[in-house]
Amino acid sequence: MQPTVKPESASAHDRVYRGLRTRIMHGQIAPGQALTLRGLGKEFEVSMTPAREAVNRLVAEGALSMSASGRVQTPELSNERIEELAALRALLEVELASRALPRAHMALIERLQTINSSIADVVSNRDAVGYIRTNLEFHRTLYLRAQAPAMLAMCETVWLQLGPTMRALYGRLRRSEAPQYHRLIIAALKAGDEPGLRLAVRSDVTQGLRLLVG
Numbered sequence: 001m002q003p004t005v006k007p008e009s010a011s012a013h014d015r016v017y018r019g020l021r022t023r024i025m026h027g028q029i030a031p032g033q034a035l036t037l038r039g040l041g042k043e044f045e046v047s048m049t050p051a052r053e054a055v056n057r058l059v060a061e062g063a064l065s066m067s068a069s070g071r072v073q074t075p076e077l078s079n080e081r082i083e084e085l086a087a088l089r090a091l092l093e094v095e096l097a098s099r100a101l102p103r104a105h106m107a108l109i110e111r112l113q114t115i116n117s118s119i120a121d122v123v124s125n126r127d128a129v130g131y132i133r134t135n136l137e138f139h140r141t142l143y144l145r146a147q148a149p150a151m152l153a154m155c156e157t158v159w160l161q162l163g164p165t166m167r168a169l170y171g172r173l174r175r176s177e178a179p180q181y182h183r184l185i186i187a188a189l190k191a192g193d194e195p196g197l198r199l200a201v202r203s204d205v206t207q208g209l210r211l212l213v214g
Contacts, residue, residue, distance in 0.1 A: 012050035016040060017057055024063045024074060025160045027132045027167030033078040035064070062161040074164045079213040087160050090157045090204040093139065097185070097201045099146035104189045111141055112189070116182045128170040132163070138182060139205075142189075161208075169208050179204055 023029055040051040055072055058064045065075045115138045122130035136159055143152050181204035188197035
């Protein structure tokens with residue numbers, strides 16, 4: 001058995017990037033929260049170089065912002081920016097759902113129903129991060145059936161930019177049950193109803209965000 005090789009730079013950078021990316025996307029970091037390379041290096045047990053590479057990558061994706069002085073933080077989105085990202089979600093996710101519909105077999109529908117049940121559980125537990133995570137899992141599971149990887153990658157970049165804001169939105173909504181539009185999405189998939197599916201997805205991904213800019 002050969003010893004495991006650990007290329008410090010590549011694997012460390014990837015570990016910090018993926019860990020931080022997941023945390024931001026799931027709303028575990030509040031809008032406007034400052035991050036330091038030293039703090040990230042200590043948390044992930046890496047040197048400053050992979051921490052800096054990971055941060056630069058996330059800045060390029062719009063998940064973090066960096067000031068002229070080098071201060072790094074999660075962005076605090078303006079109303080105009082929230083509206084722009086909501087419009088992108090409506091465009092991308094409606095198209096992904098539409099492309100997924102012809103490939104929506106019963107196993108997929110049952111999987112979506114299971115995920116939706118778990119969303120109801122995290123809502124009842126007032127678990128904001130769990131809610132965002134399982135909600136995105138619901139959407140990603142459907143969109144993977146579209147077999148449009150470039151479009152899905154763009155969609156995930158939008159989710160990433162919205163992550164901290166979605167956490168703030170959850171507090172505003174005070175949800176007591178899973179999103180009603182998920183049930184409409186599932187019903188439209190069962191019926192093969194493309195117009196109904198497009199409307200349900202568009203409503204689901206934009207309704208809540210409108211509350212933040214209202």
